[in-house]
Amino acid sequence: MRVMVADDAALFRAGVARLLTDAGFEVAAAVPDAQALLAAVAADPPDAVLVDIRMPPTHTTEGLDAAATLRERHPGVGVLVLSAHVEPHYALALIESGASGAGYLLKERVADVDELADAVRRVAAGGLVVDPSVVAALVGRARAHSPLDELSAREREVLAVMAEGRSNQAICHRLYLSPKTVEAYVRSVFTKLGLHQGPDDNRRVLAVLTFLRG
Template identity: 80%
Template sequence: MRVVVADDAALFREGVARLLTDAGFEVTGKVGDAQALLELVRADPPDVVIVDIRMPPGFTTEGLDAARELRETHPGVGVLVLSAHVEPHYALRLLDSDARGAGYLLKERVTDLGELADAVRRVAAGGLVIDPGVVAQLVGRKRVDDPLEALSEREREVLSVMAEGRSNQGICERLFLSPKTVEAYVGSVFTKLGLHQGPDDNRRVLAVLAYLRR
């Protein structure tokens, strides 16, 4: 699998590239700004782009903007945006109603090679990846007449893992539950929140995120 890494910090960029190489990925490009990233992808599209949310020259949302542009111009290229901070509004900007092959991960997760490799593979396969820290903030925020209060503690756990972009099998593995038990919890969560499960895992995740962002 071919991956491009974009980050203005050379040491971080080289570190991520080394981790990916050790995990069996082919790093085909390393760049330090969003414009160079766009030009590189146009010339030789990879399977996945990993990009810092803040890039030169303004260090605001250049990386995020580049990721969103690539989703439009190169829909077959997965994009994984990295951030140093939990910023749910940026994560949600990356994911719209047609989102596929996109993810938002905190930079601190990159030190876990297994988690990084898993995120890259899921994005490359067209899945969605949301950092657990973002999900926790969305689930944990207080709202007037909060419908989440109707969920049991286990149902909240299932909802949180689901919102990260995990399939039912992924929920089974994370929470050590059987497939039938997970199916029951997922059905209960959607019933209590008045949501439709959708035809695929991405639709299910987008429905949950749309609900949590309200």
């Protein structure tokens, strides 16, 4: 699998590239800013890119802006946005844009090579990845009555794991439930949130949005 890395910190950029190479990925480019990333992708699109949320020249939202541009120009390229801090509003903006093959991960997760590799593979396959810390921050906000109040404690646990972009199989492992039990809980979540029609992938994204918005 071919990936590209964009981060203005040379040591971090080189470190991530090395970790990905050791994990079996081909790092096609490692660049210091968003414009260089966009040019590299345009020249030879990879399967996925990892991009820092803050890069030159303003160090604000260059990574998110690059992610939006890549979704328009290269929808088949997975985008994993990396952030040094928990910034839930940026993660929510990424999800609400309707992006597939997108993710938001804290840089501290990079130290866990297996987790990083799994996140890259999931966005490359069109999945959604949200850092567990960001999910927790969003869910912890004060909120008024919402459809989530109709969910049982176990259904909320299932939806919380789903919000990280995990599959039913991953939910089974995390919560020690059988596949049929997880399927039943997922169906119940869809029903209680009013998501009665449409492909399961779309309903999962809509359910996650409901959960994160609170």
